[in-house]
Amino acid sequence: xxxxxxxxxxxxxxxxxxxxxxxxxxxxxxxxxxxxxxxxxxxxxxxxxxxxxxxxxxxxxxxxxxxxxxxxxxxxxxxxxxxxxxxxxxxxxxxxxxxxxxxxxxxxxxxxxxxxxxxxxxxxxxxxxxxxxxxxxxxxxxxxxxxxxxxxxxxxxxxxxxxxxxxxxxxxxxxxxxxxxxxxxxxxxxxxxxxxxxxxxxxxxxxxxxxxxxxxxxxxxxxxxxxxxxxxxxxxxxxxxxxxxxxxxxxxxxxxxxxxxxxxxxxxxxxxxxxxxxxxxxxxxxxxxxxxxxxxxxxxxxxxxxxxxxxxxxxxxxxxxxxxxxxxxxxxxxxxxxxxxxxxxxx
Amino acid sequence: xxxxxxxxxxxxxxxxxxxxxxxxxxxxxxxxxxxxxxxxxxxxxxxxxxxxxxxxxxxxxxxxxxxxxxxxxxxxxxxxxxxxxxxxxxxxxxxxxxxxxxxxxxxxxxxxxxxxxxxxxxxxxxxxxxxxxxxxxxxxxxxxxxxxxxxxxxxxxxxxxxxxxxxxxxxxxxxxxxxxxxxxxxxxxxxxxxxxxxxxxxxxxxxxxxxxxxxxxxxxxxxxxxxxxxxxxxxxxxxxxxxxxxxxxxxxxxxxxxxxxxxxxxxxx
Numbered sequence: 001x002x003x004x005x006x007x008x009x010x011x012x013x014x015x016x017x018x019x020x021x022x023x024x025x026x027x028x029x030x031x032x033x034x035x036x037x038x039x040x041x042x043x044x045x046x047x048x049x050x051x052x053x054x055x056x057x058x059x060x061x062x063x064x065x066x067x068x069x070x071x072x073x074x075x076x077x078x079x080x081x082x083x084x085x086x087x088x089x090x091x092x093x094x095x096x097x098x099x100x101x102x103x104x105x106x107x108x109x110x111x112x113x114x115x116x117x118x119x120x121x122x123x124x125x126x127x128x129x130x131x132x133x134x135x136x137x138x139x140x141x142x143x144x145x146x147x148x149x150x151x152x153x154x155x156x157x158x159x160x161x162x163x164x165x166x167x168x169x170x171x172x173x174x175x176x177x178x179x180x181x182x183x184x185x186x187x188x189x190x191x192x193x194x195x196x197x198x199x200x201x202x203x204x205x206x207x208x209x210x211x212x213x214x215x216x217x218x219x220x221x222x223x224x225x226x227x228x229x230x231x232x233x234x235x236x237x238x239x240x241x242x243x244x245x246x247x248x249x250x251x252x253x254x255x256x257x258x259x260x261x262x263x264x265x266x267x268x269x270x271x272x273x274x275x276x277x278x279x280x281x282x283x284x285x286x287x288x289x290x291x292x293x294x295x296x297x298x299x300x301x302x303x304x305x306x307x308x309x310x311x312x313x314x315x316x317x318x319x320x321x322x323x324x325x326x327x328x329x330x331x332x333x334x335x336x337x338x339x340x341x342x343x344x345x346x347x
Numbered sequence: 348x349x350x351x352x353x354x355x356x357x358x359x360x361x362x363x364x365x366x367x368x369x370x371x372x373x374x375x376x377x378x379x380x381x382x383x384x385x386x387x388x389x390x391x392x393x394x395x396x397x398x399x400x401x402x403x404x405x406x407x408x409x410x411x412x413x414x415x416x417x418x419x420x421x422x423x424x425x426x427x428x429x430x431x432x433x434x435x436x437x438x439x440x441x442x443x444x445x446x447x448x449x450x451x452x453x454x455x456x457x458x459x460x461x462x463x464x465x466x467x468x469x470x471x472x473x474x475x476x477x478x479x480x481x482x483x484x485x486x487x488x489x490x491x492x493x494x495x496x497x498x499x500x501x502x503x504x505x506x507x508x509x510x511x512x513x514x515x516x517x518x519x520x521x522x523x524x525x526x527x528x529x530x531x532x533x534x535x536x537x538x539x540x541x542x543x544x545x546x547x548x549x550x551x552x553x554x555x556x557x558x559x560x561x562x563x564x565x566x567x568x569x570x571x572x573x574x575x576x577x578x579x580x581x582x583x584x585x586x587x588x589x590x591x592x593x594x595x596x597x598x599x600x601x602x603x604x605x606x607x608x609x610x611x612x613x614x615x616x
Contacts, residue, residue: 187466190465190466190467190468191465191466194462194465194466194472194476195450195453195454195455195456195457195465195475195476195479196454196462196465198447198450198451198454199451199454201440201442201443201447201451202440202451202454205440205441205442205443206437206439206440206441208402208422208434208437209434209437209438209439209440209515210440210451211402211421211422211423211426212400212402212422212423212426212431212432212434212516213426213431213451213452213454213515213516213518213519214423214426214427214454214455214519215423215451215454216423217423223462
């Protein structure tokens with residue numbers, strides 16, 4: 001039953017713009033979707049290796065800047081007389097550069113900080129995000145600082161034999177977001193179901209035991225951090241080319257918190273988790289807007305989060321999974337429903 | 348050839364600050380034997396295990412495995428050299444099924460598939476995955492848990508979890524297996540089955556080092572026993588020799604008991 005859910009959800013999401021012409025709603029879905037991609041990437045780290053990155057927005061922002069600068073071009077003086085001059089390239093190359101550059105930073109942060117785990121890793125990632133924000137704010141020659149990078153070109157997709165499509169409309173950008181989100185989902189799904197994902201799960205559940213059966217903790221966690229950062233970078237690139245303006249505020253801590261909320265409420269360590277969380281917390285502010293003032297909206301936002309975590313501490317997706325499993329078990333055993341033991345509090 | 352030890356613990360000492368956990372431990376394990384390390388609580392047995400498997404660095408001395416020093420190697424590298432272990436309490440990944448547990452142990456069997464093969468689910472990866480699953484099923488059947496393969500490991504009984512731990516360790520294809528109190532918490536028939544399992548593991552050519560409190564079990568299964576007390580080796584011999592060793596009796600029962608025993612023997616003589 002739950003196996004068929006992801007394709008059904010994808011079809012529904014793909015059909016959505018046909019009935020939805022309100023640009024405001026469409027914009028909210030695209031923005032929410034871009035952050036959901038970020039949440040999918042965060043889930044790879046938080047949900048499958050158990051490491052909380054509270055600086056995840058850094059990889060998103062790096063992707064946004066890398067993509068925008070690749071497409072816009074820049075002229076920067078480095079030390080001495082060395083100048084790096086770059087003419088703008090195709091925005092799709094920017095998208096690929098964003099993935100590579102963010103992935104590289106993920107690799108570096110992974111190597112450095114997986115020597116320290118848990119709380120120390122959290123602190124290292126927060127510091128990393130703050131440092132990157134300060135660089136974006138102060139390296140004015142490259143980033144324009146608080147003046148923001150503007151007139152970022154819209155994303156263009158080349159189709160062999162069919163010419164090139166510039167994504168001008170919201171509907172086109174919606175489908176781009178949906179395509180990238182689907183890809184991100186599939187990459188994470190393949191990764192966590194492969195032997196690499198097993199090593200990750202082993203580390204999360206019992207690090208000593210995992211090491212005793214040959215799991216290389218640093219290498220495994222670095223692979224996860226690299227992929228996680230690369231996917232976040234892809235989301236950042238979409239953000240840059242959709243809004244066409246970015247400033248150092250893309251590195252705000254609040255965005256990381258948004259992604260963490262999406263993952264935790266939907267269910268960390270479940271593939272569907274960040275998607276469910278993203279759908280709820282991406283659309284909730286929009287759904288509430290006609291009925292209440294922004295201040296009241298945020299209160300409801302908080303109340304919904306608390307309610308979800310109070311009723312389903314492991315998040316929505318694992319709760320639904322357990323429910324289906326319990327029902328299957330009831331049917332298999334005839335009557336006498338043996339209460340399935342809950343795993344809460346174990347981890 | 349069998350004189351060449353597979354594992355040598357060479358004058359290993361472990362100190363935690365001022366506390367001496369092991370003062371001077373020195374013994375060899377020969378290929379193909381079942382060697383038990385016994386001693387009263389707090390004698391330093393688990394510490395010795397942790398040193399051998401790289402979870403603790405010895406303060407002095409070193410451990411050699413197949414002639415090569417293990418100094419400075421992390422646990423995962425030591426496992427790759429062919430030395431696997433189980434743990435006293437947490438021997439499984441509790442949230443995964445028994446099958447997935449063993450598959451985690453098989454994660455290094457890549458079948459030549461890379462990370463990219465895995466992401467695109469290319470034929471190499473699929474063949475590797477099929478091979479891993481077949482091998483996992485085989486190991487689970489071997490330890491006798493086929494009926495439990497799809498159950499969450501954390502929901503199994505203690506005895507069954509120990510078996511999962513053994514299957515998991517064997518999944519890494521070791522030439523030597525260290526078992527840390529594997530039958531504690533098992534009932535008599537489970538223990539009996541476990542002894543049979545240990546023997547069949549050894550018959551496959553895996554050398555076994557066992558730490559255990561269950562003396563009848565140790566006496567039954569061991570080829571040789573080394574006894575540790577207060578961080579020092581006090582005896583080394585066959586089960587029969589160990590049973591008669593006055594130093595061992597003293598360690599387990601206290602001095603007065605040992606003296607009484609000697610006096611009684613003197614009286615009878």
